[in-house]
Amino acid sequence: MTQESQKKQRRLGVLIGGSGLIGGTLAHYFKSKTPEEFDIRAPSSKKLSIRNAQDIILYLQRLKPDFVINAAMASLDSDAQLAFETNYLGTVNLARACTALNISYIYMSSAAVLPHGENLAEEDRLPLKPNMTNYAKSKLMAETTLEYMGETMGLDYTIIRVAIVYGEHDHKIQGFHRLLFTIADESMPFLFTRRKVKHSHSNANKLPYFIHHILNHREEFSRQTYHFVDKEPVAFDDLALTIRAYLELKKPREIYVPYPVVQIGKFFLERLISFLGQFGIAARLPPEYMFLKDVYQSQTLSREKLEQSSFVDPAPKENIYTRLPSLIIYYLTRWGHLNLITRYKNEFFADDLEGDFLYRPEELLRSVHADSIAPFAELLETKGDDESSYLAS
Template sequence: MDQVLQKKNRCLGVLIGGSGLIGGTLAYYFKTKTPDEFDIRAPSSKKLSIRNAQDIIVYLKRVRPDFIINASMASLDSDAQLAFEVNYLGSINLARACSALKIPYIHFSSAAVLPHGENLAEEDQLPLTANLTNYAKSKLMAEKTLQHMMKEHDLDCTIIRVSIVYGEHDHKIQGFHRLLFAIADESMPFLFTKRGIKHSYTNATKIPAFVHHVLLHREEFSGQIYHFADEEPVELDDLILTIRAYLEVKTPREIYVPYSLVMAGKFVLERVAGFLSWFGITARLPPEYMFLRNVYLPQVLSTKKLQESSFIDPAPEENIYTRLPGLVIYYLTRWAHLNLITRFREEFIGNDLESDFLRHPDELLNSIHADSATPWPALLETEELAALPDDDDPADDGDSL
């Protein structure tokens, strides 16, 4: 990659999954922090479907990128076909393209491929069995095939495993944000976990700096898997109670619900949802319910390999607790705008204009017509300047051929 940077002014990269939390964070970073080094293209699935090999071939022949980053994923509750085609087949299609073009491939994987336990290393993986969830199975298969391609076909690839990702600008309510939503919505009456169960968390805002570093140091990071997570794991019950205290809500109460009781409740809810479908009412449990067992068992990723690498954490003091105030304000404001949560509406987004819009729309309309409906003066000045003759325009010189 260093040689490529010397030959070209900017490296051209293709980012898949740019609309997600990780992909969006990457796109924003490269656009604002490294505009002189990198030119990032983030085609939508309408322009480039990674499920279609021909789409990839045509697009890459035209763009000719210097590297590809794959941050795409199918929804957690996708059926077997979609999970296989997006998480596995799409990932391998991109890898085959990178292998042919001899360019680096950065692939994002998930802690879903790991067993439960603490101090889990990069070499650890679940056994590939039929009873895995579609998501975990497809992600695990992708990792195994990429490892095979790195060994047998000299694929220049780095696999980045993330744990529970947190960050702003996630338009989906999933993962950590599902937990935050449940507490804010006061729909979690008790603690659905055990005391002291620890999990690793991944700060989305730190990911781009690591990817940037990985791209610039291919000799060190090529052919490797890295766990990218905060150094210190988090006790789930402590995190839940911290969020509760921050939001000043009464629930969840500090009562730990046994796993057997939770599964019985899940069974009842599934039957109720099936019953409602008879009346044309669609009711679905959140996709995170498939990972209920995970909140009763620890999963702590070892970051020793990351810490011993040449990468330096740009904000070592940041973690889920330090980012929590900003996350709460951002997501409660967003959810209030979408009418998903009403309890905190006045606190986070209440203002005079909203009040007038709700209660006195006629008075608001008249005031806007009186004060705020005229053309913007700043743009009028621009139009006047554009109408003046341009001294550098040959057509204004008086002579023409």
């Protein structure tokens, strides 16, 4: 079989939102694990803005992919227009294109469309109301329209709902990583929750295996919604105290702050930020503050539908607790390099080259000049082969 015919057998996919935690994990998986089966394109927003219908039409018309995965989302605290255009209108325009091309559409949604409660099924969605957050409202509208397009237009879609996502390579401090950062930064003096309030978590590293599986089993997963969460929900207070124990800190202390007290504190912080703005000092509360009420109420998602499907969990014993040591090392190293947290600098990523760069730059410069500036031999060989081929032709 020729190389060209092998390429034709590979399925071509477009991944939207490849720079985020979920999108980046998907891009890495398909590039490293399935290069002979899939060819994934992850255009930046400069190449393809899903807020622009013409961008979508031109890009997909030229590429002619076999499927689209949409993992894009506006920031949690985006205004109404950006949330509407990115989370809803962009989602719908991609679906319109997929319907026209008769290709599969995988959409990443969120547990924000669900109420509080335990063992919530896929059908337990919130009613659409004006006072919802922009994020939850846009996600809920997107799900509703995809289902309607499946019924009326024949759209081949799968909706995957995730809860609190954890994993490496998240360039933003949000969700679970906000909790880890706040504890490591010692800026959480007490527990802002109630005892044993539980939430579901989603392992970003397992998600590509599920998407790979549903792409290979479209008949089973077409026009369906699935919760993709770990088997056991996690108590917020227990997780926070476990992180504290790993980091050998004294905070947060095991004192539970009532929600009304938190509301008062949030009110004064908002007034303070507004006051500072009058002096040209830009400050803002983390976007997760809009979900502050959620950490005082449980929300656990049912896995029954997922477990009854043909998908097999590639690592059934892996969860947030088993991943915690590696996540702590990864993020404290990253945040240390960015000078966001310096307390663990020497413990997690002390390096001889860093010491030379800080205290002996002249010695380091001489060493590089002596040993590390020669052209790469592999590239010189490649250049020689290319020249020989050109002369032979």
